Amino acid sequence: GENVEQHPSTLxxxxxxxxxxKCTYSDSASNYFPWYKQExxxxxQLIIDIRSNVGEKKDQRxxxxxxxxxxxxxxxxxxxxxxxxxxxxxxxxxxxGTYKYIFGTGTRLKVLA
Amino acid sequence: xAGVTQTPRYLIKTRGQQVTLSCSPISGxxxxxxxxxxxxxxxxxxxxxxxxxxxxxxxxxxxxxxRQFSNSRSEMNVSTLELGxxxxxxxxxxxxxGVGTExxxxxGTRLTVV
Numbered sequence: 001g002e003n004v005e006q007h008p009s010t011l012x013x014x015x016x017x018x019x020x021x022k023c024t025y026s027d028s029a030s031n032y033f034p035w036y037k038q039e040x041x042x043x044x045q046l047i048i049d050i051r052s053n054v055g056e057k058k059d060q061r062x063x064x065x066x067x068x069x070x071x072x073x074x075x076x077x078x079x080x081x082x083x084x085x086x087x088x089x090x091x092x093x094x095x096x097g098t099y100k101y102i103f104g105t106g107t108r109l110k111v112l113a
Numbered sequence: 114x115a116g117v118t119q120t121p122r123y124l125i126k127t128r129g130q131q132v133t134l135s136c137s138p139i140s141g142x143x144x145x146x147x148x149x150x151x152x153x154x155x156x157x158x159x160x161x162x163x164x165x166x167x168x169x170x171x172x173x174x175x176x177x178x179x180r181q182f183s184n185s186r187s188e189m190n191v192s193t194l195e196l197g198x199x200x201x202x203x204x205x206x207x208x209x210x211g212v213g214t215e216x217x218x219x220x221g222t223r224l225t226v227v
Contacts (some may be wrong), residue, residue, distance in 0.1 A: 006155075034215070034216070036218075042220075043117075043203070043218040043219060043220050043221065044156070044203070044218045045218070046215050046216070046217075049215070089155060089156060091156075099144045099146050099161050099163075099168075099205070099207045099214075099216055100146065100158055100161050100168075100169040100171075101146070101156075101158065101205075101216065102158065103148075103155045103156040103157070103158075104155060105153065105154060105155040106155045
């Protein structure tokens with residue numbers, strides 16, 4: 001069935017360093033890949049997304065890359081700050097024309113000051 | 114405009130009881146999806162409603178059901194509650210822009226089954 005694997009499950013980095021989170025999806029029909037950030041006790045919020053016709057997208061310190069052939073996509077955060085500490089979820093759109101998202105199991109990022 | 118509103122925020126129920134959760138989407142949004150969030154499992158898709166029709170259903174038992182009203186508000190019902198149903202239940206609403214439109218999440222309803 002549809003599945004998204006996410007690694008690592010936890011990630012600790014020093015403030016100012018970069019962080020990379022990787023996801024692999026199984027459904028070759030997936031065409032939309034959002035990343036959500038969830039702070040403790042809060043709702044998930046979209047931080048960046050990418051569509052299947054684009055290989056890379058950047059928004060300030062955050063970037064996402066997509067390799068459709070390998071069914072991989074990754075989140076890159078540069079110059080990490082303590083406020084980046086949160087759980088990050090990748091997702092893929094399950095089937096076209098609907099809003100069914102298959103989520104990864106999350107990565108807990110800790111930025112050490 | 115107002116965000117996605119879920120009620121109640123917290124619930125404590127006993128095994129065997131049933132529960133109904135409510136989700137009011139962002140005004141103008143016609144799609145409402147429901148997810149179960151548990152530690153270590155991430156967000157698992159329950160179902161999606163669009164214009165009062167269920168478009169997709171996840172791999173959950175029939176005890177989990179939902180519906181959507183003409184004003185796009187949605188309810189989710191869980192019957193014969195089990196301890197394993199304890200989780201944060203999130204709903205998300207999306208507009209009508211097709212795939213690739215952001216899904217906005219509510220704060221969630223934390224259900225505890227004792």
